[in-house]
Each structure stands twice: as C-alpha cells, then as structure tokens.
Amino acid sequence: MDIFIDIILLTLLSATALAVARIRKLFCAIMMFGIFSLVSACLFVTMDAVDVAFTEAAVGTGIATILMLATMALTSTEEKRPPYQPLVALLVVVVTGSVLVYGTMDLPDYGDPMAPIHQHVAPRYIQQSPEEVGPPNMVTSVLASYRGFDTLGETAVIFTAGLSIYALLGLGRRENRDHIVEDDHA
Amino acid sequence: MHDHLILRIIAKMFIPFILLFALYVQFHGDYGPGGGFQAGVIFASALILYTLIFGLETAMRVVSPTALRILAASGVLIYGGTGVLCMLRGGNFLEYSMLAATPLAGQHLGIFLIELGVGTTVFAVMVMLFYGFSGRKDPSS
Amino acid sequence: MNLIGHYNYLISIFLMMVGFFVVICRGNLIKKLIGLNIFSTSVFILYITMGKVAGGTAPIVVPGPGPHIYTNPLPHVLILTAIVVGVATTAVGLALTVRIKERYGTIEEDEIRLKDESL
Numbered sequence: 245m246d247i248f249i250d251i252i253l254l255t256l257l258s259a260t261a262l263a264v265a266r267i268r269k270l271f272c273a274i275m276m277f278g279i280f281s282l283v284s285a286c287l288f289v290t291m292d293a294v295d296v297a298f299t300e301a302a303v304g305t306g307i308a309t310i311l312m313l314a315t316m317a318l319t320s321t322e323e324k325r326p327p328y329q330p331l332v333a334l335l336v337v338v339v340t341g342s343v344l345v346y347g348t349m350d351l352p353d354y355g356d357p358m359a360p361i362h363q364h365v366a367p368r369y370i371q372q373s374p375e376e377v378g379p380p381n382m383v384t385s386v387l388a389s390y391r392g393f394d395t396l397g398e399t400a401v402i403f404t405a406g407l408s409i410y411a412l413l414g415l416g417r418r419e420n421r422d423h424i425v426e427d428d429h430a
Numbered sequence: 431m432h433d434h435l436i437l438r439i440i441a442k443m444f445i446p447f448i449l450l451f452a453l454y455v456q457f458h459g460d461y462g463p464g465g466g467f468q469a470g471v472i473f474a475s476a477l478i479l480y481t482l483i484f485g486l487e488t489a490m491r492v493v494s495p496t497a498l499r500i501l502a503a504s505g506v507l508i509y510g511g512t513g514v515l516c517m518l519r520g521g522n523f524l525e526y527s528m529l530a531a532t533p534l535a536g537q538h539l540g541i542f543l544i545e546l547g548v549g550t551t552v553f554a555v556m557v558m559l560f561y562g563f564s565g566r567k568d569p570s571s
Numbered sequence: 572m573n574l575i576g577h578y579n580y581l582i583s584i585f586l587m588m589v590g591f592f593v594v595i596c597r598g599n600l601i602k603k604l605i606g607l608n609i610f611s612t613s614v615f616i617l618y619i620t621m622g623k624v625a626g627g628t629a630p631i632v633v634p635g636p637g638p639h640i641y642t643n644p645l646p647h648v649l650i651l652t653a654i655v656v657g658v659a660t661t662a663v664g665l666a667l668t669v670r671i672k673e674r675y676g677t678i679e680e681d682e683i684r685l686k687d688e689s690l
Contacts (some may be wrong), residue, residue, distance in 0.1 A: 247575065254582040257616075261589040261609050270601055277605050284612050292629045292642040293619045294463040296650050298455075300615070302471040303658045307556055308608065310478060311658075314563035315601055315665040319672040323599040324679050333596035341588040345581065353576030355625030357640070362624060366643040370630065377537045379460035380632035382644040383651065387465065388541040391648060392524040395544070396509055398652040399551050403506050405659030406555035412666040413562035415495040462631065467655045552655065559662045566669060 246290060247354075253287045268323045270316050278309040295383045434483070441483040448476035456549050460538075466545040470552025478560050486564050495561060498554045505551030512543045579620040586613035598680040600668045604661055611657050615650045622646035 260280040267273045281304030288297035352359035369386050377385035387395055456469035481489035513524040521528035526540025586609060593606025622643035630644035668678055675683050 251575075251578055254578065258582055258585055258589075261586050264605060264609065265589050265593050265597075270599070273602060273605055277608065280609065281612065284616060287616065288619055291619050291623045292627060293622065293647045293650070294629045294631075295465070295468075296615070296619060296647050296654070298463050298468050299471070299651050299654045300612075302468055302475065303654050304608075304612070306475050307471060307478075307559070308658045308661055311559060311563060311662050311665055312601060312605070314560070315668055318563070318566055318669050319601065319678045320599075323597065323602055324682075326596070326598055327681070330592075330596040333592055336595065337588045337592045340591065341584055344584045344587070348577060348580040348584065351577070351580060353573065354579050354620060355623050356576075357624045357627075359621070361621050361646075362643055366645050369644055370641050374632055376533075377541070378534045379538075379541065381460055381462060381464075382630040382632070382641070383463075383647050384459050384465055384541065384545075385537075386644050386648045387651065388544050389526060389537060392513075392544065394648075395548065395652060396513070396524070398656055399506055399509055399548050401656050402555050402659045403502055403551055405656075405663050406502050406551075406558045408663050409555075409559050409562045409666050410499070412663070412670055413566055415498070415558065415561045415565055463629070465651075467651060471655070555659065559659075562666065563669070 249290050250287070250354075253283055253290065256283050257287065268325070270321050270323060271313075273323075274309060274312045274316060277312070278305050281305040281308065295381075438483055441479055445476050445480055448472060448479070452476065456545065457542075459545055460541065466548030467552055469545075470549040470554075471556055473549070473553045474556035474560070477557050481560060481564065486561070490561070493557060495558075498558050498561070501550050502554035502558060505547045505549070505554065508547030508550065509544050512540055512547070516540070580617065583613045583617040583620065586610075586616070600671065600678040600680065601665070604664050604668070607664075608657070608661060611653070615653065618646040618650050 257280065260276055260283060264273050264276045264280065267276060281300055285297045285301040285305065288294075288300060369382055369390065373382050373385045373390075374380065377389045379385045452469045452473035455464035455472060456466065459465035459469070477489065477493060480492065512526075512529075516525045516528050517523055519528040524540070524544075527533035527536045529536035529539045590606045590608070590610030590613060594603050594610065597603060597606065622645065624640055624642050627640040627642040630641045630647065633639045671683065672678050675686050677683060677686075
C-alpha cells in the first residue's frame with residue numbers, strides 16, 4: 245500500500261516539476277513550486293521522515309513561496325521567451341541524467357534493511373540515544389546532541405544569510421527615519 | 431488593507447493559535463516531531479501574516495528591526511554560550527552532560543537551551559527576510 | 572535491480588534534471604532560483620529514500636515491549652538543517668535579484684549581458 249502512495253506522489257511531483265519548467269508566467273510557476281514543496285512534504289511523511297516533512301511544509305511551502313512572490317512583485321511578472329532553441333541544454337541534461345541513472349544501478353532497493361547506510365552509525369543512534377541523551381525523538385537527540393557542532397554551523401549560516409539580506413536590502417528603515425526627521429521638524 | 435474586514439478578523443483569530451502552536455512545537459520537540467527550526471519558522475509565519483494584513487508599519491511597531499537584529503545575534507550567542515558553559519564546567523565544547531547533576535538531566539537542559547537558541551535565530555532571520563523584501567519600494571512606482 | 576525498488580531514485584534523478592534544465596536554460600533569474608530549489612528538493616528526496624527501512628516507523632521511541640523497527644534518523648537530521656539553510660540561501664539569491672532589477676532594470680540574463688557590454 246505504501247509503495248502505491250509513494251509512486252503516485254512521485255508521479256505528481258514530476259508532473260508539477262515539468263509544469264514549473266514550462267510555464268512562463270512567474271506567478272503560476274511560483275504557485276506550482278509551492279504545490280511541489282507541499283507534495284514533497286507528503287512524500288516525506290510516507291517515508292517516515294516526519295520532522296523533515298514538517299520543516300518542508302513550513303519552510304518550502306510557506307516562507308520560500310512568500311519570498312519569491314515578494315521578489316516577483318518587486319521585479320517582473322513574466323518570463324521572456326528565449327530567443328534560441330534549448331537543444332544543447334536538453335542534450336546536456338539527458339546525458340547527465342543517463343550517467344546518474346547508470347550510477348544508481350547497483351544501489352540497494354528502496355526500504356532494504358540490509359543497505360550499507362543502516363549498518364554503520366545509525367544502530368548506535370537508534371539503540372543508545374534513549375539512554376545516552378534522553379529525548380524519545382531520535383532526530384532531536386542526533387540534531388542537538390550527537391551532531392551539535394553541525395547545528396551550530398547551520399545556525400551561523402542562517403544568521404549570516406540574515407546579515408547579507410540586511411546588507412543588501414536594509415530593513416525598510418530609511419523611509420522610517422525620514423518620517424521621524426520630518427516629524428521632528430514639524 | 432483596511433477594507434478587507436473578513437481577512438482582518440480571521441487573521442486576528444488565527445494569530446494567537448499559530449503562536450501557541452509554535453511554542454508547542456518548540457518545547458515539545460523532544461517528544462514528537464518538531465524543534466527549534468520548525469518553531470522559529472512557524473512563529474515567523476504568524477508575524478508575516480500580521481504584516482500582510484495590517485501593513486509593515488504596524489508590524490514594525492510590534493517587533494522592531496532593532497529587536498530583530500538583537501534576537502538574531504542572541505540566538506547564536508545562546509547556542510555558543512551553552513557550549514562555552516559546558517567548557518567552564520569541565521567538559522568539552524557542547525558536552526551537555528556537564529550542565530547538571532546527572533548526565534541525562536544535563537543533556538535535557540542542554541538540548542532545551544540550544545533549541546531555544548536555534549528557534550530565536552530562525553524566527554528573527556525569517557522575519558528580517560520578510561521585512562527586507564516588503565520594505566523595498568517598487569522601483570517602477 | 573528491479574524497477575519498483577529503484578523508482579524513487581529514477582524520479583529523483585528526473586526531478587534533478589528538470590531543475591538543472593531550468594537553471595541552465597531559462598534566462599529569468601527568479602525562474603533559475605525556482606529551478607535550483609527543485610534541484611535541492613530532489614536531493615532531499617534521494618537522501619530520505621536511502622534512510623527508509625521497509626516496515627519501520629518514524630524515529631520516535633515507541634513505548635512498550637518488543638523490538639521496534641525505526642527508520643534511519645541520520646538522513647533526516649542532515650536534510651532538516653539543509654532545508655532551512657536552503658531557504659536562507661534562496662533568500663540571499665532573491666535579494667540579489669531585487670538589487671539587479673534596481674540597477675539594470677531587468678532580470679533577464681541576456682539583457683543584463685547586453686547592458687554590461689554596452690557600458
């Protein structure tokens with residue numbers, strides 16, 4: 245049963261992605277991207293990644309879509325028709341894709357419990373984390389405790405992104421300050 | 431947006447619940463799905479909804495850009511400070527077991543603190559992003 | 572290999588290539604960023620696919636006796652942070668797009684190049 249839901253969602257995802265690639269109106273493309281994120285969040289739920297699904301639903305569907313819409317409102321709403329045929333790009337994509345498919349040939353099947361990824365460090369996380377760290381949610385204990393350095397780095401990246409936005413766009417303060425100055429003169 | 435009566439009333443009804451849900455996700459992340467990243471984003475989305483309905487000026491009176499800058503930096507500082515605190519108590523950087531009498535209690539406290547730091551930074555940066563984009567004037571107008 | 576067992580990999584490669592195609596072929600900068608996001612989502616799907624164990628549940632401890640099968644939590648952690656970092660970097664890209672629009676008056680790649688050459 246799971247596998248059918250999985251296949252249906254993946255097919256929906258590919259249809260949405262193709263629509264994003266084809267549509268020239270940016271508003272529609274951005275909304276399709278929001279749908280794409282939401283469907284991928286559903287897919288993550290079927291693959292038992294509830295935390296990831298939660299994040300994807302909040303971040304990909306909510307914040308990313310809204311930021312893209314804000315950018316579209318500030319720039320242009322329609323993409324121009326490219327003057328040339330995309331044959332070379334298509335060729336590059338097809339060749340890269342076939343090489344990648346060749347690379348996945350000997351990967352373990354979907355859901356194989358004997359896959360190498362499940363043999364190395366994951367058993368330690370699954371068996372020991374309730375005694376060593378405590379929280380029932382293993383994702384939290386791995387995220388915050390075993391891999392705390394990673395998360396510190398990610399937080400620093402987010403902070404840096406905030407700083408760059410502040411440097412690039414400001415926070416709409418200039419207009420505010422002008423108002424205050426005018427008020428003072430009045 | 432002063433004429434959208436339905437939107438304004440529905441938003442007013444929903445925003446407290448969104449904020450409450452964000453706090454639930456933040457503090458219940460140990461037991462169910464959730465944690466600092468998701469909670470920060472949900473908290474920010476409540477404020478973004480407020481900004482969309484009531485305008486940027488009003489939202490900036492609720493959470494000022496200065497407060498956002500302080501929050502964004504303090505989140506990273508809480509995280510790093512937890513690590514340094516562990517060092518001061520004789521452990522390694524981010525070794526939470528040193529924070530309390532028993533290792534499990536220490537881990538619990540440490541995870542709580544760093545999730546708080548992550549949540550604060552993510553919230554502040556997400557709102558900062560939205561303020562940055564919506565504060566820009568359309569160059570064509 | 573069998574097709575059902577590899578369907579996830581194939582689709583995630585397909586999505587990756589759609590994103591790649593949008594990035595290299597479309598001239599509009601917002602469209603390029605959407606393509607980049609599709610590309611990164613396909614990588615997320617690839618990782619989460621690898622972590623799945625057949626018959627497993629979400630990696631949250633189930634109280635009660637008996638051996639429980641859990642899905643591998645490690646890819647979840649990596650992807651969880653990657654999603655949030657991804658949106659932060661996308662936002663920086665969008666901010667650069669806004670600045671380019673203010674400076675050049677367009678966000679189409681070839682028009683920007685024309686303006687650069689005429690300077």
